[in-house]
Amino acid sequence: MNADTDGTDGAQDPRKQFAEECRSARELYETGPLTQTQLARMVRTSKSTISRVENCVGPVPAGLPPLLDQVFGTDGLFKRLYEEITTQAFPERYRRRIELETRAVSISEWSPTVVPGLLQTPSYAWALFREGNPRASEAELANSVSNRVTRQEILTGSTPPDFSVIVCESVVRRQVGSPEVMREQLSALLRHGRRPTTVLQVLPLDAGTHGLMDGPMSILTTSDGAIVVYTEGIRSGAIIDELADVRHLSRSYDVLTASALSRDASAQMIRQHMEAL
Template sequence: MTERHGVYGAAGDPREKFGDALRDARKTRKAGRISQTDLGRLSRTSKSTISRIEGGVPPIAGNLPALFDQIFETDGQFKRLYEDVVDQSYPAQYRRRMTLERQATAILEWSPTLIPGLFQTAEYARALFRCGYRRATEENIAKMVRARLARQEVLRSEAPPTVRVVVCESVIRRRIGSHDMMREQLAVLLGHGERPTTRVQVMPLDAEPHPLTDGAITLLTAPNHATTLCVEAYRTANISDDPDNVRAAVRAYDDLSSEALSARESAALIRKQMETL
């Protein structure tokens, strides 16, 4: 595998590793060497896209790693390399959280301010990034949106995690972007709530105060049953494995979800809000 120092990253950059692996796979394919043109045809893309990926130039479409693994019979190699690419796109303080989220068998989340990232549409995410990063270029915004959407692949895996989400009623009432954009976002939220592995609840505005009133948390349970607590604030993320902190957070989340509207009542409230947009 070759090493290059290009404009998009130094040697060892995950994008360059992905590109090198793709080039090597083309040249050493079991069924015979394959050209960029032929690979573009087999992966339903183009020669120029294959050339760009091999050169370490972003982006890499989220559907391509699985297709490459299928074409080259590489048993998930490109999927794993792509996960490294996605992780690298996040600031350092978020990377461990992204890894834990991808490996989780259960995700419990409380969001008092925004639609959780796992459920955000591209337009909703784009509106948030434009507001939060006013000096960012459109290219940078697009990169952040792609990274946000790439997180959602975990929900489309063969064995998706159990996901339980509680959002404050203010989240569904706060309009982000246009009326149509917000209506589409709420429709997507409803759709996720209908999945057998996902439950979406709304905490009504007139609910009593609870221990998690002042901030968002996520509880991520790994295959070994260990649970990690993630607490996010403005451009920061804190992760705790401390058993006492985790147990207290689990108890608080259980109390929270028991006070929230049921999944059916929550869906009805979301639909009602959609009608007002």
């Protein structure tokens, strides 16, 4: 497998380690071995989910690691392994951002060109990946889409970060894929905008110039209070943690927030474009 999608080998693979630790903790449980069914009841999931996790089949559900840590008293072991699994599913240049994303208590995102990855539907993501890499195989595309969708679980877990996102009106207007794909994506944006932990705004095209016209940006705040900015180019990504630069870019984001439409007005614009397709 390509190093960009695996990033490790053998026993050091965090996905395999997660499976082995889960199986070992279950079999060595303090009051006696647990069956997969018993463990499933304790962590409020299904036996088939525990079986898939222990056999490295499919992704690890985002809400499972903290519950395993709680049941087994493993002091964050499963949570740390899950963060490594999530991070290593992405190319090297993006891994630092993904690692921070899994630990973020607050994410503020600006996207001038496409729907942010955390909000993309599988069909929308597929259309983007297909256009970006026309020589990719169906399996490669499916893997890229799966990684992106799995990453989105941070917004639906038990402790989602506060998520503020501003998209340019052009993102809403630009058709990616078929009209059906775009309607589905706009409908998904409306659903995300109704989440209590999400604030979704649209920056109208007539808002004029602003300080973040160079490209997309994310501001990530972790539980220890650290704030970093992630900026992205066509084939590159950069972490900015210099205090003065972070303060300047955060201020530019605040100005953008003030210039964008309100939540209700943004939802109305999205709905109008969806209905017009």
